[in-house]
Amino acid sequence: MKNKLYAEYFKLLHKPRTYIGPAAMTLLVAVALVALKYGNQFRYMEERLSQDYILAGSFINAAFLARFMLFEFVVFMFLPLFSSMVFSDLIAGEASDGTLRMMLCRPASRLGIAAAKYAAGVTYVLALTFGVGVLSYAAGWAFLGRGSLVSLTGGIWVFPEGQAILRLLLAYGLVGLGMAAVGSIAFAVSAFLSNASGAVAGAVGLVVFSGIIGEIEFFAPLHPFLLTTYMRVGWLFKGGIDAHALLQSAGVMLAYTAVAAAIGFAAFARRDVLS
Amino acid sequence: MSGIVIQAEGLSKTYGRCVAVDNLNFTVYAGDVYGFLGPNGAGKSTTIRMLTGLIRPSSGITRIMNLDIKNNRAKAMQGIGALVETPSFYGCLSARENLNIFAGLSGGCEEGSIDRVLQMTGLAGRADNKVKSYSHGMRQRLGIAQALLPKPHIVILDEPTDGLDPQGMRDVRQMILQLKEEGVTVFLSSHLLFEVEQICTRVGIIDRGRLVMEGDVKSLLKTESGPVEIRTADRERSLHVLSGVSGVRVLSCNGESLFINAVPDAVAEANRALAQAGIKVYAVIPKNASLEDLFLQLTEGSREK
Secondary structure, three states: OHHHHHHHHHHHHHOHHHHHHHHHHHHHHHHHHHHHHHOOOOHHHHHHHHHOOOOOOOOOOHHHHHHHOOOHHHHHHHHHHHHHHHHHHHHHHHHHHOHHHHHHOOOOOHHHHHHHHHHHHHHHHHHHHHHHHHHHHHHHHHHOOOOOEEEOOOOOEEEOHHHHHHHHHHHHHHHHHHHHHHHHHHHHHHOOOOOHHHHHHHHHHHHHHHHHHHHOHHHHHHHHHOHHHHHOOHHHHOOOOOHHHHHHHHHHHHHHHHHHHHHHHHHHHHOOOOO | OOOEEEEEEEEEEEEOOEEEEEEEEEEEEOOOEEEEEOOOOOOHHHHHHHHOOOOOOOEEEEEEOOEEHHHHHHHHOOOEEEEOOOOOOOOOOEHHHHHHHHHHHOOOOOOOHHHHHHHHOOOHHHOOOEHHHOOHHHHHHHHHHHHHOOOOOEEEEEOOOOOOOHHHHHHHHHHHHHHHHOOOEEEEEOOOHHHHHHHOOEEEEEEOOEEEEEEEHHHHHHHOOEEEEEEEOOHHHHHHHHOOOOOOEEEEEEOOEEEEEEOHHHHHHHHHHHHHOOOOEEEEEEOOOOHHHHHHHHHHHHHHO
């Protein structure tokens, strides 16, 4: 297993595609940083809070930037796209390149190969998600300073720095689990296909579709079963931390991950390699 | 005869209504260089994929070293090198890095193995270049290198000379002969019948998913009807006489020589008919049938059915 894991991490680190996600997210953090530092979007809010003696000085800091990077477009579009791109490449991409055929001619069990690939994919999405958090906090600290987190989710909430970091860790953790679930869906789809783009479209399409359904009141009975319901982390930045909701979110996303991974493993073990 | 190392029993593969391989049976013995022949679309690659566990048979069994591939693929593939169709590699990695990855999937390899196979395939000088800069022929050589990496006792090669220049083709032939001398069993699929005739000890010919002939190359070429050269004093009259002998087909004429295709009994009958007609027969010389003759005869015959 050690050799297989080494092979997968080595390939992952040497493929240019691996760096598209981190590069895009770095660019996005930089854009957000510039917009927050020099833009007027939150200036009015700062003045109002200052006039009402709620807060003195600027609340645009490292914690605010790290929280800002969890906006829905990132969580529902960017991160799922880059996560599924890498997961899809693990099986379908290698199948279309013909390298999967070369791998499966070796005396290694298919499940072992699939497990190494899956582990590499999970490592990547967790590193990408937490990387966004760490990068945005570090860049914010360097250029905006650090301090309490002012949250504008459903009111005005002020969390001391320690509380802010805890909430950010929990939020990025949940998003990381969500990305592992999305990646696992891409992994499962890619186990049936010999075309990585099909698997990306399948996984991202499912997230977008699920996100849309989650916004329509008519489908409210379905909302508790949608993955995207639990990928929204805004509730962690208002009031107290609801441990039950936190465990439920983590549980549902882990269940999605486990089911999708099991389907992917079973399909991979049985698939005919024709390309 | 030595022990059986590869065996297919009642092997079939269907895709919907299309039967790619139909109840195929063949046996490869230790030390064989087994040529697996067939026209395009005959089912050679599908068979090799079933042999290496890349696809699952619809029915039947493939065994390597007496281990059923379906249930013991990883164990059966220990010590087996395979090159299935066009070799594919990670273009962003060097040849050495690619081989290192494939060695890892074989459970590691002896120290110096990568250099050994790179040397054998003439790629040592480009070992650290990225594979995306390689030509088709170089990739083919690298494919052979990865097949030889685990010091295999069985090598499965699917069209190994595809894309190679004449020098490269000769190198591969010599490499296979070298493997044979070392006691390695080689299962070789090729379109190049001359190549197969030169290096294979046994052949199996497949057509439309079915095995139409299997056996020792030398005896197959001896026992089957083949061209015979007849030298006579009167070519025109000989042609006329031979046209009336059943089982004899005149292939060509060259000076005083006539080349006919006939089974041994028909050759004797032709000789008798010429003598009865008063034509002097100076020589009857059997010519060895080539594998190409045999292949075309078998596969064309199958198409006529």
